[in-house]
Amino acid sequence: MTTTTTKKGRFGRFGGQFVPETLMTALQELEEAYDKFKNDEEFQNELNYYLKNYVGRETPLYFAERLTAQFGGAKIYLKREDLNHTGAHKINNALGQALLAKRMGKNKIVAETGAGQHGVATATACALLGMECIVYMGAEDVKRQALNVFRMELLGTKVVGVEKGSATLKDAVNEALRHWVTNIEDTHYILGSAMGPHPFPTIVRDFQRVIGDETRKQILEVENRLPDAVVACIGGGSNSIGMFYPFVEDSDVALYGVEAAGHGIETGKHAAAINGGQTGVLHGAFMYLLQDENGFVQEAHSISAGLDYPGVGPEHCHLHDSGRATYVNITDDEALEGVKLLCKTEGILPALESAHAIAYASKLAKTMSPDEILVICLSGRGDKDVHTISSALGGDLT
Amino acid sequence: MSQLKETILKTTANGDKAFVPYIMAGDGGLDKLQPTILKLQELGVTAIEVGIPFTDPVADGPTIERAGERALAAGTTLRKVVETLQGFVDQVTVPLVAMTYLNPILAYGVEDFARDAKAAGIRGMIIPDMPLEESEIVHPAFKAEGIALVQLVSLASSSERIERLTKASEGFIYAVTVNGITGARQSFADELGEHFKKLQSYTDTPVLAGFGISTPDHVRNFGAICDGVIVGSKIVDSIANDDWVTIEELVKASKVAPVK
Numbered sequence: 306m307t308t309t310t311t312k313k314g315r316f317g318r319f320g321g322q323f324v325p326e327t328l329m330t331a332l333q334e335l336e337e338a339y340d341k342f343k344n345d346e347e348f349q350n351e352l353n354y355y356l357k358n359y360v361g362r363e364t365p366l367y368f369a370e371r372l373t374a375q376f377g378g379a380k381i382y383l384k385r386e387d388l389n390h391t392g393a394h395k396i397n398n399a400l401g402q403a404l405l406a407k408r409m410g411k412n413k414i415v416a417e418t419g420a421g422q423h424g425v426a427t428a429t430a431c432a433l434l435g436m437e438c439i440v441y442m443g444a445e446d447v448k449r450q451a452l453n454v455f456r457m458e459l460l461g462t463k464v465v466g467v468e469k470g471s472a473t474l475k476d477a478v479n480e481a482l483r484h485w486v487t488n489i490e491d492t493h494y495i496l497g498s499a500m501g502p503h504p505f506p507t508i509v510r511d512f513q514r515v516i517g518d519e520t521r522k523q524i525l526e527v528e529n530r531l532p533d534a535v536v537a538c539i540g541g542g543s544n545s546i547g548m549f550y551p552f553v554e555d556s557d558v559a560l561y562g563v564e565a566a567g568h569g570i571e572t573g574k575h576a577a578a579i580n581g582g583q584t585g586v587l588h589g590a591f592m593y594l595l596q597d598e599n600g601f602v603q604e605a606h607s608i609s610a611g612l613d614y615p616g617v618g619p620e621h622c623h624l625h626d627s628g629r630a631t632y633v634n635i636t637d638d639e640a641l642e643g644v645k646l647l648c649k650t651e652g653i654l655p656a657l658e659s660a661h662a663i664a665y666a667s668k669l670a671k672t673m674s675p676d677e678i679l680v681i682c683l684s685g686r687g688d689k690d691v692h693t694i695s696s697a698l699g700g701d702l703t
Numbered sequence: 704m705s706q707l708k709e710t711i712l713k714t715t716a717n718g719d720k721a722f723v724p725y726i727m728a729g730d731g732g733l734d735k736l737q738p739t740i741l742k743l744q745e746l747g748v749t750a751i752e753v754g755i756p757f758t759d760p761v762a763d764g765p766t767i768e769r770a771g772e773r774a775l776a777a778g779t780t781l782r783k784v785v786e787t788l789q790g791f792v793d794q795v796t797v798p799l800v801a802m803t804y805l806n807p808i809l810a811y812g813v814e815d816f817a818r819d820a821k822a823a824g825i826r827g828m829i830i831p832d833m834p835l836e837e838s839e840i841v842h843p844a845f846k847a848e849g850i851a852l853v854q855l856v857s858l859a860s861s862s863e864r865i866e867r868l869t870k871a872s873e874g875f876i877y878a879v880t881v882n883g884i885t886g887a888r889q890s891f892a893d894e895l896g897e898h899f900k901k902l903q904s905y906t907d908t909p910v911l912a913g914f915g916i917s918t919p920d921h922v923r924n925f926g927a928i929c930d931g932v933i934v935g936s937k938i939v940d941s942i943a944n945d946d947w948v949t950i951e952e953l954v955k956a957s958k959v960a961p962v963k
Binding site for chain 1: 757758759760761762764768772775780781782804805806807808809810811831832833834836837854855856857859860861864868879
């Protein structure tokens with residue numbers, strides 16, 4: 306099986322370019338520029354220089370001994386994307402696209418953000434490279450992630466709260482798209498997840514595959530074999546596709562994507578597009594989507610702002626259809642247990658997003674034997690979430 | 704030739720320019736749809752673009768977006784709009800052009816929608832998040848029902864692309880006059896005259912200008928360089944404010960001899 310993009314950027318029946326005509330030229334420009342630079346040695350050297358010396362790659366693949374004992378099954382490794390500069394995997398893509406924009410002669414950047422991690426990563430890349438940056442963020446998320454808003458502003462980025470619709474990530478994407486349409490000549494849109502119109506799902510995956518490439522190399526060095534299972538959380542799906550992609554052809558490696566079930570899929574308050582949605586078109590792509598019978602997009606719900614999106618990247622939709630990857634869910638409450646567990650057993654505070662992967666791994670590991678290996682993508686650190694976690698656990702930090 | 708194109712050509716053959724107002728179905732409640740359409744038709748419009756509200760209208764500016772939010776709050780759906788239109792289709796004498804984002808059509812079912820739309824007097828479709836490259840999803844079903852699929856042509860596109868879109872567009876060519884989203888504006892690029900000439904050289908399908916046209920002067924100025932105009936935000940605002948004088952002046956500006 307293959308996940309290579311076909312004509313018009315399709316992954317099986319998913320993906321495509323469902324955007325206003327005004328954006329088509331910009332997407333074509335982007336596709337041409339990306340095709341030109343992705344194999345350009347000088348570009349790759351520049352990116353790798355910053356990834357190593359600025360981001361701090363490669364990130365460790367850490368054997369979580371106490372977590373392994375706690376789960377009582379498979380041997381657990383954590384891919385420590387939380388140790389990246391700015392605290393999550395998002396910087397891999399933000400930096401890659403910012404460097405690409407520079408080469409395209411575009412010095413202004415627009416981005417959307419949910420949890421604020423992609424916004425912070427983009428603001429950081431723009432500060433580093435001397436670019437102008439504007440970030441759209443749902444007004445709800447501005448409240449939930451006040452710390453990240455402040456960080457972005459410190460980094461010289463203009464943060465615009467979006468009051469429209471559900472005032473979360475999907476509405477921030479709408480506004481970022483509008484801004485891009487209106488300022489196409491000098492502005493590049495750094496989309497933060499492996500979603501949106503072609504070529505974004507491919508570009509984001511390629512900038513994130515460093516996660517899986519490193520993991521593959523590291524596990525071969527330590528264990529001299531590939532893992533039996535890999536687990537990663539999914540909102541739009543960038544850390545997970547980055548982790549999965551280098552393993553897709555290795556049919557013995559089981560791939561698990563963990564969607565956010567919020568209060569539970571049966572309650573309707575969730576963000577599980579694959580397990581709780583139907584196919585449809587939003588933000589440029591044909592994908593699984595939370596929608597009502599009229600084709601109106603429904604609000605997603607998750608305790609984790611980064612997973613709070615009603616769609617999911619097209620390559621994941623295809624991996625689901627083909628059966629290559631398995632998509633499962635974890636509720637808000639289970640994710641909170643995941644946070645507590647990782648803090649207490651390993652001294653690591655995971656992001657609420659990543660805690661979904663921890664929580665699912667706790668179930669999966671028990672079904673595996675001690676000689677099997679399970680890798681969890683720890684996509685980000687939880688410093689940004691302490692207020693949310695505290696209030697969910699009944700505390701009051703404010 | 705599609706009925707939509709034929710109607711517009713009949714208008715321009717008289718020396719008039721086509722005038723296509725955009726309305727948001729369900730803004731003020733769906734009860735308002737019939738009187739609004741009948742009144743516009745009485746004022747002498749050429750066709751009417753009927754907007755369907757959507758939760759994520761990425762191609763729309765603030766005025767139409769707010770109208771869409773009001774329509775959604777009033778419970779408007781694509782299915783309800785089609786049913787409402789079918790209820791007074793006998794009284795409608797101008798072609799209707801529906802403007803909706805793609806997902807509501809997919810949820811409705813493309814073939815079912817095309818059939819029901821035809822019975823509702825819909826003769827043309829504008830789908831702002833579906834570029835030509837993706838149009839095979841709906842085009843065969845629309846074609847079977849005689850519904851013209853209108854393409855938007857943007858200023859930002861390459862000449863090769865502009866030619867391809869212009870030739871593919873059915874009913875009329877929706878020539879976007881600015882880079883960006885819908886909404887009223889002060890000024891337009893100077894090179895528009897050349898642009899429209901180029902579009903008209905590719906096709907005998909009428910070229911209509913849209914996005915940002917909000918005054919009788921705009922209507923006259925664009926009328927001088929293309930086959931007519933689409934007026935959106937200004938009409939939506941005027942209808943919401945029950946200001947029919949403004950609408951009448953805009954329509955009049957498209958006529959050769961002022962209506963007495």
